[in-house]
Amino acid sequence: MSVEVESRMTQEAAPRVSGRDFLGAGETRRFLRSQAVLGGLTAVALIVALYMVFLYAPPEREMGEIQRLFYFHVASGWLAMVAFLVVFAGSLMFLWRGRLKYDRWAEASAGIGVLFTTIVLVTGPLWARPIWNTWWTWEPRLTSSLVLWIMYAAYLLLRGNFPESRKKYQICSVYAIIAFLDVPLVFFSVRRMRDAEVYRGLHPVVISANKIDLEPEMILTLIVSCLAFTLLYALLWRFRLRVGMVRDEIWRIRRVLMERE
Amino acid sequence: MNGYLFAGYSAILVLIGVYLGYQHYRLGRLSRELAHLREELGADEGRELSGEG
Numbered sequence: 001m002s003v004e005v006e007s008r009m010t011q012e013a014a015p016r017v018s019g020r021d022f023l024g025a026g027e028t029r030r031f032l033r034s035q036a037v038l039g040g041l042t043a044v045a046l047i048v049a050l051y052m053v054f055l056y057a058p059p060e061r062e063m064g065e066i067q068r069l070f071y072f073h074v075a076s077g078w079l080a081m082v083a084f085l086v087v088f089a090g091s092l093m094f095l096w097r098g099r100l101k102y103d104r105w106a107e108a109s110a111g112i113g114v115l116f117t118t119i120v121l122v123t124g125p126l127w128a129r130p131i132w133n134t135w136w137t138w139e140p141r142l143t144s145s146l147v148l149w150i151m152y153a154a155y156l157l158l159r160g161n162f163p164e165s166r167k168k169y170q171i172c173s174v175y176a177i178i179a180f181l182d183v184p185l186v187f188f189s190v191r192r193m194r195d196a197e198v199y200r201g202l203h204p205v206v207i208s209a210n211k212i213d214l215e216p217e218m219i220l221t222l223i224v225s226c227l228a229f230t231l232l233y234a235l236l237w238r239f240r241l242r243v244g245m246v247r248d249e250i251w252r253i254r255r256v257l258m259e260r261e
Numbered sequence: 262m263n264g265y266l267f268a269g270y271s272a273i274l275v276l277i278g279v280y281l282g283y284q285h286y287r288l289g290r291l292s293r294e295l296a297h298l299r300e301e302l303g304a305d306e307g308r309e310l311s312g313e314g
Contacts, residue, residue, distance in 0.1 A: 023295065065263040072273055115280050119273050126269040232277070239284050246291040253298040 023249050031242060038235050045228035049075075049221070057221040069127045075225040076119040079233050081183060083113030084152065086237070088180040091173035103169045104248075106176055108240040110155055112233060117149040144186040151179040164251075 053071045060067035090106030093099075124142065125135040136142060155176055162168045214222070 028292075066266050068266055069269040072270065076273070111280075115276060119276055122272045122276070123269045126265045126272070130263070130265050236281065236284075239281070239288070243284055243288050243291060246288065246295055250291060250295050250298060253295070253302055257298070257302060 023246060035235065035238060038231070038238070042228065042231040042235050045224070045231050049225045049228040052221040052224055057218050058215060060218075063131055066127060066130050069123050071221055071225040072229075073120060073123040073127060074222060075229040076116045076123065078226050079229045080113050080116040080120060080148075081187070082230065082233055083109045083116065083237075084148075084180060084183050087113060087152075087155075087176050088183075091176040094169060094173050095177075100169070103173065104241060104244045106173065107159060108237050108244055110152055110159075110176070111240060112236050114149065114152045114156060115236075116229075117145065117152065120145060121149060141186060144182060148179075148182045148186055151182060155179060 049071070053068050057068070057071070059065055060070075086109035087106045090102045090104075090109065093102035094106065124145075129135050155172065158175060159168075159172055162171075
């Protein structure tokens with residue numbers, strides 16, 4: 001990266017310093033304390049969710065024990081959607097308001113979205129294999145989920161392999177907004193296709209607009225799993241955002257030191 | 262426990278653990294670098310104030 005480009009970028013990327021203690025010892029202690037509280041809450045929520053998944057929810061009549069993968073599989077899908085919504089909103093806000101903090105929100109959320117889409121893509125075939133005797137079929141929901149993963153993995157590659165500049169953040173924001181078009185496609189793909197005579201996929205639809213095809217204990221377990229994963233998202237997002245803030249501050253100090261030389 | 266179920270939950274645990282571990286490592290490395298740069302910046306400012314620079 002050239003000194004000029006880095007200098008321009010760090011000028012833009014410099015976080016708004018709220019006080020002398022920005023990212024200092026006291027501020028770091030406060031951050032770690034709040035993360036510890038959030039981490040504790042997340043751990044408790046995940047333990048409760050795991051208890052409900054394995055001991056509270058009844059086994060499904062036809063699928064048996066393997067259906068217990070459903071709860072964290074759906075919660076991961078939910079979390080990926082939330083993460084990509086934040087990427088979309090952050091990118092839109094960055095293009096609209098021009099403030100870098102919105103781009104950093106999107107950056108922090110994209111990696112988490114890819115992580116949980118990976119979990120969906122790993123647990124899905126592990127569930128499908130013993131039930132439908134296949135790891136994968138090229139049906140709409142599975143294919144659009146894979147496309148979603150590829151699009152956001154490409155977004156991360158785009159961010160990681162281009163020189164830092166405002167132009168790069170604008171290009172990434174436009175890309176993220178276009179990539180988000182695949183999210184409703186994933187969500188509605190099964191709904192649109194399940195009644196079509198030409199094609200019926202393997203992926204089950206248990207939650208529809210009219211009814212939820214689950215026992216009450218299963219619904220409760222699913223809700224608790226989704227809540228636990230939402231807390232996990234908040235924990236991971238704040239952590240990843242912190243990484244970006246420290247990196248931006250390093251860039252800013254480097255620029256100051258370079259200007260002095 | 263069903264083998265596929267075990268594999269599924271193990272994969273979830275491993276993937277989240279690897280991500281969290283990597284971010285933790287990055288934050289630690291960057292924080293050390295930041296502390297080092299701040300020291301350098303402080304020393305630089307000190308030299309300027311004492312008229313050495």
